[in-house]
Amino acid sequence: MTALAAGVEGSNPTLNIIIFAIFVAITLVIVFRASRNTRTASDYYAAGRSFTGPQNGIAISGDYLSAASFLGIAGAIAVNGYDGFLYSIGFLVAWLVALLLVAELLRNTGKFTLGDVVAFRMRQRPIRAAAAVSTLAVSFFYLLAQMAGAGGLVNLLLGITGEWGQNLVIAVVGVLMIVYVLIGGMKGTTWVQIIKAVLLILGALAMTLWVLGKFGFNFSHLLQGAVDKGGKTGAALLDPGKQYGKTGTSKLDFLSLGIALVLGTAGLPHVLMRFYTVPTAKDARKSVVWAIVLIGIFYLFTLVLGYGAGALVGPEKISKAPGTTNSAAPLLALELGGPVLLGFISAVAFATILAVVAGLTITASASFAHDVYANVIKKGRVDSKHAEVRVARITALVIGALAIVGGILAKNQNVAFLVALAFAVAASANLPTLLYSLFWKRFNTAGALWSMYGGLVITIVLIVFSPAVSGGAKPMIKGVDFHWFPLENPGLVSIPASFLLGFLGTVLSRERNDKKYAEMEVRSLTGAHAEKASAH
Numbered sequence: 199m200t201a202l203a204a205g206v207e208g209s210n211p212t213l214n215i216i217i218f219a220i221f222v223a224i225t226l227v228i229v230f231r232a233s234r235n236t237r238t239a240s241d242y243y244a245a246g247r248s249f250t251g252p253q254n255g256i257a258i259s260g261d262y263l264s265a266a267s268f269l270g271i272a273g274a275i276a277v278n279g280y281d282g283f284l285y286s287i288g289f290l291v292a293w294l295v296a297l298l299l300v301a302e303l304l305r306n307t308g309k310f311t312l313g314d315v316v317a318f319r320m321r322q323r324p325i326r327a328a329a330a331v332s333t334l335a336v337s338f339f340y341l342l343a344q345m346a347g348a349g350g351l352v353n354l355l356l357g358i359t360g361e362w363g364q365n366l367v368i369a370v371v372g373v374l375m376i377v378y379v380l381i382g383g384m385k386g387t388t389w390v391q392i393i394k395a396v397l398l399i400l401g402a403l404a405m406t407l408w409v410l411g412k413f414g415f416n417f418s419h420l421l422q423g424a425v426d427k428g429g430k431t432g433a434a435l436l437d438p439g440k441q442y443g444k445t446g447t448s449k450l451d452f453l454s455l456g457i458a459l460v461l462g463t464a465g466l467p468h469v470l471m472r473f474y475t476v477p478t479a480k481d482a483r484k485s486v487v488w489a490i491v492l493i494g495i496f497y498l499f500t501l502v503l504g505y506g507a508g509a510l511v512g513p514e515k516i517s518k519a520p521g522t523t524n525s526a527a528p529l530l531a532l533e534l535g536g537p538v539l540l541g542f543i544s545a546v547a548f549a550t551i552l553a554v555v556a557g558l559t560i561t562a563s564a565s566f567a568h569d570v571y572a573n574v575i576k577k578g579r580v581d582s583k584h585a586e587v588r589v590a591r592i593t594a595l596v597i598g599a600l601a602i603v604g605g606i607l608a609k610n611q612n613v614a615f616l617v618a619l620a621f622a623v624a625a626s627a628n629l630p631t632l633l634y635s636l637f638w639k640r641f642n643t644a645g646a647l648w649s650m651y652g653g654l655v656i657t658i659v660l661i662v663f664s665p666a667v668s669g670g671a672k673p674m675i676k677g678v679d680f681h682w683f684p685l686e687n688p689g690l691v692s693i694p695a696s697f698l699l700g701f702l703g704t705v706l707s708r709e710r711n712d713k714k715y716a717e718m719e720v721r722s723l724t725g726a727h728a729e730k731a732s733a734h
Contacts, residue, residue: 229378233383262463271285281440292621325646338600340554345555345602375598454688464629466628515529528547566589572586607674622689646703652696657692
């Protein structure tokens with residue numbers, strides 16, 4: 199019997215299912231209770247703005263600490279060492295951009311979605327349509343990552359290795375996600391994220407202490423254990439360049455990845471939407487500070503968990519396991535605490551996926567219902583207060599179905615890498631438009647459309663024709679090679695291009711709206727009329 203087979207057989211599928219079922223049952227009860235107060239669009243999209251700063255900060259960390267953070271980064275560190283930890287640094291530093299430039303201003307000027315802020319002083323219909331398209335694109339890429347994580351994880355949980363078995367589990371995760379969103383809205387989703395964040399951080403803390411305990415609470419001994427277990431390439435785990443840096447192209451790829459990670463968070467629609475669930479801008483700022491602290495602590499845990507998996511499980515076993523690098527954390531749990539700890543950690547990872555996909559789905563459905571249906575199709579005159587929420591729920595069904603199909607197609611990809619692509623789309627299509635809208639008086643509708651659509655198209659084209667999709671070491675489509683763009687992450691080209699397009703679109707258009715900019719500046723800096731806007 200191989201080590202891999204022993205690893206899979208060491209788990210207890212029945213126990214795993216029971217632990218997961220308990221979590222799902224508890225969260226469904228909470229979602230049903232939360233749904234009692236979900237009547238208006240404000241309740242469904244923004245939880246009635248009823249959460250405090252600390253509560254929202256925990257929920258943001260729950261939303262942000264996705265399968266990429268837990269499964270992808272731990273696996274990347276176990277296999278690639280130092281280079282894998284760079285994902286953690288990029289994901290964390292990105293929050294400074296969100297805190298300093300976006301959170302408070304966004305809460306003061308918006309209502310429910312990114313489109314609210316960008317369209318404030320522009321022509322409403324084309325801008326809201328563009329914002330909705332961009333939001334749906336980012337959400338879809340992010341959903342792919344979470345569904346891929348679910349597929350890889352269930353291999354270890356239940357020992358399912360057949361294609362159809364994996365596909366069925368991805369479908370089950372998708373259906374559960376849809377139930378959370380349809381019934382609970384933002385309030386139910388937020389409570390699921392808070393519970394999941396607490397469980398994830400406590401679970402990671404327990405495993406971190408356990409791993410350090412095995413090495414006498416000496417981090418240097420842990421690193422040496424990872425080097426020893428890594429064989430001939432073990433020493434490379436401690437140096438930069440194992441994954442990025444072997445060639446000029448891989449160095450550029452790393453730079454491109456870093457830019458996308460650092461700038462992407464402030465453009466992620468599901469993160470931006472969380473700022474609307476608090477009553478004031480002060481609470482929005484406080485929630486980001488809480489999120490930074492919790493996320494920073496968790497990423498320190500991933501450093502120990504990643505090298506711990508490298509030292510106790512070994513990169514070779516991880517690479518051969520179902521789900522490859524995504525299985526590092528569950529395999530480490532099995533090594534440390536046997537089937538019981540594996541069952542708990544896997545259930546937490548499933549909870550992570552469910553909470554994040556629910557947040558993504560409600561954001562995408564809110565963007566379509568609020569920006570496209572209510573403001574583009576109905577021109578702001580919705581028939582009843584329930585019609586917009588009904589459209590949002592129908593949209594959630596459609597997005598859930600697409601996420602299931604996409605997750606099945608992407609189930610063998612590294613989760614952290616897929617999320618990095620979502621960050622590239624967010625940083626290219628959303629962030630330039632958002633920053634120009636908040637800080638550049640001259641910015642106009644043409645500039646916004648150029649930067650959003652241009653950034654989105656450039657990013658997606660470069661991704662499609664990159665080695666990540668075809669012709670690379672681990673392409674999404676095997677057996678063909680149609681790539682011509684050399685980098686796996688397009689951020690290095692697409693983000694500056696989007697800023698440039700926004701500038702050119704603005705200066706080449708004669709449209710000006712200085713009075714509206716003055717009003718937006720007062721609102722964003724003082725919060726004046728923010729509550730009035732929220733009430734509508």
